[in-house]
């Protein structure tokens with residue numbers, strides 16, 4: 001291990017990222033725990049996902065009143081949401097408001113990417129390196145790098161040869177993009193594309209949508225929230241939040257029925273019609289419980305959704321190509337859309353099926369598929385992310401004895417509770433792989449995980465300790481549990497980013513804990529109640545931070 005000169009400054013906690021996680025963690029550690037904290041953020045401002053994803057139509061498909069912080073009652077009372085599902089600009093305004101309200105910016109170093117995190121066995125400290133060439137030492141690291149923040153490298157080449165403009169949904173320009181009069185290609189038909197396509201279609205002269213796999217998509221059913229509704233919500237916040245905590249994905253749905261196969265077709269149809277019209281994730285986690293576990297049950301819903309597509313898309317050939325087949329509903333991220341299917345009824349929109357003949361390359365003038373080049377002026381890449389593990393592994397992360405996280409995770413992630421890793425002490429991965437993560441209302445999962453880290457550190461300090469690290473045995477048991485739950489579901493059968501299948505060469509594993517947020521929370525609470533069962537707690541040799549030469553951060 002390289003020796004770190006004493007001139008490298010020290011803080012108690014380094015937080016990576018200034019999205020929902022980083023802002024809350026900074027407030028919690030600095031203002032409540034009175035610890036010294038430095039946040040590093042690669043972007044030019046706060047917001048994380050909501051800073052980078054600025055494509056037209058970008059919005060959150062979890063209800064605003066749940067997709068927000070619950071930790072501060074005054075914050076809840078002063079902020080009003082204008083829509084049931086907030087748009088990206090509104091969420092970004094909210095996060096800016098939070099940053100100002102809690103005076104967080106001074107704790108954040110912007111435009112600075114963490115490149116390496118190395119554990120120093122002698123000092124029992126992390127050394128954090130950033131892309132401006134600086135280093136910092138700290139006792140604890142909070143990773144708030146996000147789950148969908150590293151773009152997937154497209155399988156096709158030639159992007160650099162394109163003479164027009166190439167745009168990435170996940171790193172969209174800050175200036176408004178004017179598509180009027182343009183011939184536009186959108187590559188991909190996932191959640192991002194399905195939000196952008198209807199709006200780009202309204203402006204562009206011609207829109208070509210390149211689809212490799214059709215997705216199940218259901219209405220979002222967005223609506224404005226008026227002043228009276230918001231007043232009532234604010235009054236009810238305590239009970240709404242409490243109910244949300246009981247929900248499988250952290251939203252208070254409570255009409256889940258046991259089995260799609262236990263009711264007659266009329267009743268099934270009634271339930272599907274009701275949830276389809278209600279919008280959001282109601283079909284996914286508030287219709288019948290067995291659709292995620294039983295293929296026949298799932299097929300009843302899949303067939304219902306196929307019929308809706310045939311109804312909504314006028315051209316039968318296009319409808320046929322938009323209809324998902326060969327995999328179960330919900331095993332790829334269900335899309336929540338507004339006018340997505342109707343967009344394909346427009347004269348200026350064409351669906352290009354690349355399921356059998358794939359995109360070969362981007363040329364100077366367009367997208368080449370086999371012998372044919374589709375000539376366009378702008379290409380929008382909505383091709384997804386190296387999800388869950390990509391953002392953590394993008395840093396050179398080394399634990400005890402220099403072990404690299406990338407090597408440890410060569411066959412897939414190994415964690416305890418999706419939060420911590422054996423041989424990587426004092427590193428808390430907020431909404432990490434093998435936690436409920438993206439299958440939970442993220443701000444709620446983030447608050448839970450940051451609170452876990454704070455409580456653990458308080459517990460350590462109250463016993464004059466300062467190191468927490470999961471045992472290898474706990475990690476193996478967690479892996480077995482995550483896999484066992486996944487195997488009960490239909491999830492592992494599909495080629496989705498939930499199981500790493502969207503990236504060639506990525507290990508196939510279940511990257512999510514699928515037991516639901518309440519069970520997960522209870523498991524974490526039991527570990528805490530047992531005195532952090534599954535974790536080693538220990539004390540590092542004395543480290544005199546006052547002896548460090550250099551600026552206090």
Ligand code: N01
Nearest residue numbers: 059060061155188189190191192193212213333382383384
């Ligand atoms: O990415 P994706 P995304 N040739 O991976 C296609 C969250 N999110 O950015 O399915 C042709 O889902 C790929 O095809 P296939 C949400 O969790 C949330 O859309 O691999 N096509 C697919 O159609 C979401 O799930 C919100 O065959 C290629 C698409 O690109 C996650 O972000 C909004 C291709 C990628 O879809 C990621 O969504 C938006 C190729 N070579 C996103 N390579 C909310 O509302 C890939 N594709 C909260």
